[in-house]
Amino acid sequence: xxEKKGREVSESCVDxxxxxxxxxYCNRFYANKPELAARRIEAIGYQVGHQLSERYTMERxxxxxxxxxxxxxxxxxxxxxxxxxxxxxxxxxxxxxxLQDNRFRWLSRISIDPSLENxxxxxxxxxxxxxxxxxTSMHLYFPCGIIRGALxxxxxxxxxxxxxxxxxxxxxxxxxxx
Amino acid sequence: MPPAGPRSGDAIFASVERVxxxxxxxxxxxxxxxxxxxxxxVEEVNKQLDQMxxxxxxxxxxxxxxxxxxxxxxxxxxxxxVIAKVGFKMFLGIAATVTNWxxxxxxxxxxxxDNPLVDFVELPDTCQGLYYCNILSGVIRGALxxxxxxxxxxxxxxxxxxxxxxxxxxxxxxxxTWLRDVLRGDDAYELQVKxxxxxxxxxxxxxxx
Numbered sequence: 229x230x231e232k233k234g235r236e237v238s239e240s241c242v243d244x245x246x247x248x249x250x251x252x253y254c255n256r257f258y259a260n261k262p263e264l265a266a267r268r269i270e271a272i273g274y275q276v277g278h279q280l281s282e283r284y285t286m287e288r289x290x291x292x293x294x295x296x297x298x299x300x301x302x303x304x305x306x307x308x309x310x311x312x313x314x315x316x317x318x319x320x321x322x323x324x325x326x327l328q329d330n331r332f333r334w335l336s337r338i339s340i341d342p343s344l345e346n347x348x349x350x351x352x353x354x355x356x357x358x359x360x361x362x363x364t365s366m367h368l369y370f371p372c373g374i375i376r377g378a379l380x381x382x383x384x385x386x387x388x389x390x391x392x393x394x395x396x397x398x399x400x401x402x403x404x405x406x
Numbered sequence: 407m408p409p410a411g412p413r414s415g416d417a418i419f420a421s422v423e424r425v426x427x428x429x430x431x432x433x434x435x436x437x438x439x440x441x442x443x444x445x446x447x448v449e450e451v452n453k454q455l456d457q458m459x460x461x462x463x464x465x466x467x468x469x470x471x472x473x474x475x476x477x478x479x480x481x482x483x484x485x486x487x488v489i490a491k492v493g494f495k496m497f498l499g500i501a502a503t504v505t506n507w508x509x510x511x512x513x514x515x516x517x518x519x520d521n522p523l524v525d526f527v528e529l530p531d532t533c534q535g536l537y538y539c540n541i542l543s544g545v546i547r548g549a550l551x552x553x554x555x556x557x558x559x560x561x562x563x564x565x566x567x568x569x570x571x572x573x574x575x576x577x578x579x580x581x582x583t584w585l586r587d588v589l590r591g592d593d594a595y596e597l598q599v600k601x602x603x604x605x606x607x608x609x610x611x612x613x614x615x
Contacts, residue, residue: 235427235428236425236427237424238423239425240423272437275435276433280428280432309425309426
């Protein structure tokens with residue numbers, strides 16, 4: 229263990245690693261099985277979220293309810309990862325939470341692999357568009373996995389999906405399992 | 407504008423956007439673990455990590471050249487030095503040293519005393535044969551292969567009568583291997599970088615002026 233507190237790396241390192249990890253699973257391993265690629269990418273995110281949440285909650289008391297845990301994700305957890313908090317939190321008070329980041333960093337910084345964007349089709353523009361959308365959604369499995377892993381470590385099993393209908397905002401929808 | 411000299415790795419690292427290294431370290435660790443699960447063979451994982459690094463290296467070199475003001479990278483020796491000293495610092499925030507040059511300047515060692523990829527990492531016995539940091543060797547190989555093509559102003563040869571510029575690109579094909587690895591019980595990380603061949607290309611370049 230050679231842990232260094234407060235250590236930093238250039239943001240390009242994280243961006244490059246994420247881009248390459250997603251591309252490895254989507255283009256090289258599971259080029260024709262996007263749902264398998266998605267599951268692997270989400271699983272990697274899950275591990276990361278689980279470990280980060282473990283580290284960030286070591287010295288704090290247990291959360292009393294789901295809302296407290298979700299607020300921790302929105303504030304402290306998000307700040308550690310993105311140097312900003314989640315901008316908007318909504319809930320239906322029945323176990324669904326919507327966490328909105330108005331300018332989600334990984335969508336603006338990560339370069340989408342061009343080979344994912346170029347498709348051969350009769351209608352190249354539509355094809356390219358859907359490929360690009362698919363590439364973007366592949367990238368989002370990672371932060372979804374991170375949130376699910378973090379909450380799972382806090383004893384909250386849930387499903388997490390992302391909504392980017394309002395770019396550059398990104399909303400993460402957390403559905404807590406009863 | 408006359409080219410400014412190369413910037414120090416420290417100065418660049420201080421000026422770039424930085425993030426919490428834990429995220430980077432844990433993401434890399436989770437990726438390695440997932441690859442081990444999916445590929446089963448340790449050798450195959452080594453290969454994939456190297457390939458991932460190579461793909462990253464050929465992309466990062468642009469940012470490296472742009473931010474470092476390194477204007478020439480034709481000579482292998484100089485390039486290896488600058489990648490180690492400036493490159494490692496500006497991306498990973500760590501210092502790397504270059505040593506053990508052979509007589510004809512085509513083989514050297516890059517030594518890392520510190521390595522953020524391995525924070526919190528202990529390898530189980532089942533991972534024997536794994537080069538956990540193999541992504542780094544791939545990055546170096548990729549970067550050296552693409553270490554060209556941009557802002558190599560001092561090497562521009564002006565051909566005035568045609569208003570064309572010609573410059574020489576040199577692609578450095580290397581073989582990068584681990585000689586020492588702390589995770590395997592050594593006292594430092596040592597990467598041997600061996601130049602296999604330099605591939606020069608004459609390149610016509612239209613002068614816009």
